[in-house]
Amino acid sequence: MKDNFKYFLLLIHYWFPVALGWSIALVIQKATDLPLFASGFYLYLLAIFAAYNLDRIIDNDDATRPPWLIIALISACLFSTITGLIIALQLSIQTFSALLVFSIITLFYKQAKKLPLLKGVLVAVVWVWAGVALPFINTNWFAWQFWTLHISLPIVMLMACGVVLCDFKDIKSDTQHGVRSLPVIWGLRKTTLIISALLFISALIAYHENRIGLVVSGAALLALAQFPRLLSLDAIGPLVVDVSLTIPGLLIALHLI
Numbered sequence: 001m002k003d004n005f006k007y008f009l010l011l012i013h014y015w016f017p018v019a020l021g022w023s024i025a026l027v028i029q030k031a032t033d034l035p036l037f038a039s040g041f042y043l044y045l046l047a048i049f050a051a052y053n054l055d056r057i058i059d060n061d062d063a064t065r066p067p068w069l070i071i072a073l074i075s076a077c078l079f080s081t082i083t084g085l086i087i088a089l090q091l092s093i094q095t096f097s098a099l100l101v102f103s104i105i106t107l108f109y110k111q112a113k114k115l116p117l118l119k120g121v122l123v124a125v126v127w128v129w130a131g132v133a134l135p136f137i138n139t140n141w142f143a144w145q146f147w148t149l150h151i152s153l154p155i156v157m158l159m160a161c162g163v164v165l166c167d168f169k170d171i172k173s174d175t176q177h178g179v180r181s182l183p184v185i186w187g188l189r190k191t192t193l194i195i196s197a198l199l200f201i202s203a204l205i206a207y208h209e210n211r212i213g214l215v216v217s218g219a220a221l222l223a224l225a226q227f228p229r230l231l232s233l234d235a236i237g238p239l240v241v242d243v244s245l246t247i248p249g250l251l252i253a254l255h256l257i
Contacts, residue, residue: 021048022246031150049076092139094140123159124156165221212251213247224241
């Protein structure tokens with residue numbers, strides 16, 4: 001029973017990024033006043049769902065995973081991939097060009113994970129870039145407008161800090177597999193100090209742009225960064241980070257900001 005609860009918690013952690021994608025889309029919509037494009041919005045969420053399930057299927061270091069968890073991951077990956085491909089047929093050629101770029105970047109993700117700094121920045125940029133390219137009507141090749149939106153910078157900074165905080169739980173595994181994540185290189189204390197400084201800067205930028213939801217999210221992550229032992233817990237650490245990053249979308253949905 002205890003093991004099943006552990007893996008059920010892990011499954012929530014694996015699937016929660018869909019909620020994070022939903023939040024990013026809402027934040028971008030509020031900042032730009034662009035209407036959501038339903039097909040692209042669903043594709044964005046399905047792509048996140050497919051990518052994270054596939055990553056968990058491939059990353060099978062835990063030989064004790066129960067069969068029901070593997071079946072759930074495979075079923076979710078197949079469903080989201082097939083449904084996403086059907087929806088992708090409705091995309092404009094400009095949006096499809098951006099989707100092609102994201103697919104190419106994904107292919108090189110495993111190599112990028114081994115390079116310090118690149119992993120966090122790359123993941124954050126792709127998340128937010130896709131959040132601009134897919135959920136909204138796009139008339140620009142490769143969704144280049146992402147690079148000109150003021151809202152992009154604070155979200156990318158928050159996401160990059162979140163990626164590094166999620167790496168706290170993988171220090172032992174990353175060391176064994178030669179993945180030079182920032183916590184592996186700098187250690188918990190130095191990484192915490194650097195990430196705390198970046199979170200403070202991102203919160204200042206968000207405050208300057210009157211993005212209160214991002215300020216609250218940055219403050220929540222800054223508080224969590226002071227508890228590296230909590231963030232080092234498998235499933236729980238990354239889950240609380242993802243929940244903190246989802247705060248802006250929740251506040252928008254509840255009409256609190």
